[in-house]
Amino acid sequence: MRKFGLLATAVAVALVSAVSFAANASAQPTARFFDPVSKQWLSFGPGARHHGKSPVQREVVDYTGPYGPNTIIVDTGERRLYYVMDNGKALKYGVGVGREGFQWAGTHRVTRKAEWPGWTPPPAMRKRQPGLPAHMEGGPNNPLGARALYIGNTYYRIHGSNEPWTIGTAVSSGCIRMTNDDVTDLYERVNVGTKVVVRR
8 A cells, every 4th residue: 555655646746747847838938930031930939928929019000200211210118119111101010128227319320231140249248247158140049139230330239039028128238129020021121221210
């Protein structure tokens, strides 16, 4: 009887562990993104919620502001990016913005575009976080994600992210984050020289 009791206990523990593992795995799915350059589905994660989608969906909205077509407007307070189009319309995207102490504003131009960009953390960031690499090659695990638009001569970029759940929050060191789906869409619409207006 004692052996049977020990065996039953072991089986029960194993079952609880298996259920717990399965629950955690299903609660934190891997995000997936279709890259139009490689024509492949790529996985990001683990732990990427919303299945790689932004909690803020891209939409076309009316626009009556002062900026002309082919202008990017980042409203950091609203945590939205607007790409102004013709006919009084704009594309509205959700973005992640700089956290407290890293907000900024200004008007610049897109000076460079990159697909699957490499990441070289600036010296000030490496000083704050000594464990960061000197450089990271581009790819699905790179914090800059699938695309990057470089803003003026600043360290800041509008870039993708392998953490889509951070969209709509203030968590970055000043860069503007988008989902990989959204930044790829924006990347195809803009050229080097496009005006970028960042408002607080």
